[in-house]
Amino acid sequence: MPYVNIKVTDEGVTREQKAKLIKGVTDLLVDVLNKDPKTTHIVIDEVPLENWGFDAIPTDVHRAKQSA
Amino acid sequence: MPYVNIKVTDEGVTREQKAKLIKGVTDLLVDVLNKDPKTTHIVIDEVPLENWGFDAIPTDVHRAKQSA
Amino acid sequence: MPYVNIKVTDEGVTREQKAKLIKGVTDLLVDVLNKDPKTTHIVIDEVPLENWGFDAIPTDVHRAKQSA
Amino acid sequence: MPYVNIKVTDEGVTREQKAKLIKGVTDLLVDVLNKDPKTTHIVIDEVPLENWGFDAIPTDVHRAKQSA
Amino acid sequence: MPYVNIKVTDEGVTREQKAKLIKGVTDLLVDVLNKDPKTTHIVIDEVPLENWGFDAIPTDVHRAKQSA
Amino acid sequence: MPYVNIKVTDEGVTREQKAKLIKGVTDLLVDVLNKDPKTTHIVIDEVPLENWGFDAIPTDVHRAKQSA
Numbered sequence: 001m002p003y004v005n006i007k008v009t010d011e012g013v014t015r016e017q018k019a020k021l022i023k024g025v026t027d028l029l030v031d032v033l034n035k036d037p038k039t040t041h042i043v044i045d046e047v048p049l050e051n052w053g054f055d056a057i058p059t060d061v062h063r064a065k066q067s068a
Numbered sequence: 069m070p071y072v073n074i075k076v077t078d079e080g081v082t083r084e085q086k087a088k089l090i091k092g093v094t095d096l097l098v099d100v101l102n103k104d105p106k107t108t109h110i111v112i113d114e115v116p117l118e119n120w121g122f123d124a125i126p127t128d129v130h131r132a133k134q135s136a
Numbered sequence: 137m138p139y140v141n142i143k144v145t146d147e148g149v150t151r152e153q154k155a156k157l158i159k160g161v162t163d164l165l166v167d168v169l170n171k172d173p174k175t176t177h178i179v180i181d182e183v184p185l186e187n188w189g190f191d192a193i194p195t196d197v198h199r200a201k202q203s204a
Numbered sequence: 205m206p207y208v209n210i211k212v213t214d215e216g217v218t219r220e221q222k223a224k225l226i227k228g229v230t231d232l233l234v235d236v237l238n239k240d241p242k243t244t245h246i247v248i249d250e251v252p253l254e255n256w257g258f259d260a261i262p263t264d265v266h267r268a269k270q271s272a
Numbered sequence: 273m274p275y276v277n278i279k280v281t282d283e284g285v286t287r288e289q290k291a292k293l294i295k296g297v298t299d300l301l302v303d304v305l306n307k308d309p310k311t312t313h314i315v316i317d318e319v320p321l322e323n324w325g326f327d328a329i330p331t332d333v334h335r336a337k338q339s340a
Numbered sequence: 341m342p343y344v345n346i347k348v349t350d351e352g353v354t355r356e357q358k359a360k361l362i363k364g365v366t367d368l369l370v371d372v373l374n375k376d377p378k379t380t381h382i383v384i385d386e387v388p389l390e391n392w393g394f395d396a397i398p399t400d401v402h403r404a405k406q407s408a
Binding site for chain 6: 139177179
């Protein structure tokens with residue numbers, strides 16, 4: 001414990017950024033809930049843009065509109 | 069809110085089909101629960117056949133039996 | 137297959153509304169992906185307001201601001 | 205986007221602690237990935253001790269051993 | 273690693289049964305993948321019958337039909 | 341019902357091992373909870389090492405330290 005799942009869109013998250021997220025979330029759980037880093041697991045899922053929708057539209061369509 | 073995760077087997081779901089699923093689930097949540105599309109997130113996960121099992125057997129084995 | 141998880145805030149979703157969500161998502165998966173209703177599973181999770189945050193604030197705090 | 209799910213054992217996490225987790229994770233995603241807080245959703249699940257196992261044993265049994 | 277989530281309907285699973293599931297899944301992961309029990313986490317979620325649907329109908333409705 | 345999600349690191353799990361996990365978990369749910377294998381679904385997710393962290397560090401970094 002704890003187990004944290006971070007889902008983000010698959011837009012080139014670097015290894016360094018993933019390491020920062022893993023360290024940042026672990027430190028937060030130590031600070032707020034005094035959890036043991038050794039049993040704190042963090043999994044990052046990277047979701048293709050066409051597989052993530054909000055406001056009834058896939059993200060790749062949102063992105064295309066934004067850059068149109 | 070809401071957050072909806074749709075897991076299907078990885079069998080060639082097209083972008084258009086994904087867009088229909090995203091729109092259809094969003095519309096349903098508007099109709100039934102009056103949710104705001106802007107804060108309704110939908111994530112589609114496509115799972116390899118050998119990674120999804122039911123009736124104690126992986127799906128790729130089921131498929132092979134069906135087409136035998 | 138498929139498996140769909142719907143997470144909504146715990147704000148009094150009725151049995152009838154849950155039944156409509158279950159039927160609506162199942163019908164959508166039949167229409168779009170020709171999935172078999174018999175192997176289509178839908179799970180609805182109802183999350184306490186203080187356990188769901190967006191824009192850096194728990195939903196119960198958002199609700200209190202809205203009704204202030 | 206993003207969507208973050210934090211699972212912890214159900215051991216009296218207070219509203220203030222939940223608010224700190226929500227703010228802390230949101231700030232981290234802004235700092236590391238420049239994500240928009242408005243579309244960043246965080247859901248905290250609190251799991252009964254007997255429902256969470258590690259090292260082949262439920263957590264309530266671990267706790268009992270620790271305090272024995 | 274690994275992390276295993278078991279979702280079942282909320283139909284009176286006992287502590288002993290939960291302990292058996294936790295031990296059984298952990299042993300299986302040792303046998304098949306040689307995983308370390310100490311870092312193997314198992315979470316059991318118990319879902320209300322009206323919140324779990326299959327074949328387009330909530331489970332409590334299925335149960336009522338079966339016992340009619 | 342039930343639905344089981346097994347998350348492991350992406351380190352070359354073979355088809356045979358996946359089939360053993362699927363069968364083993366299904367048999368366990370039959371033995372302990374008398375569940376119907378036909379409606380028992382199991383999904384295996386394989387997570388890249390840099391996407392899974394514990395003890396505040398990504399697994400690929402842990403592995404590198406172990407083999408240093």
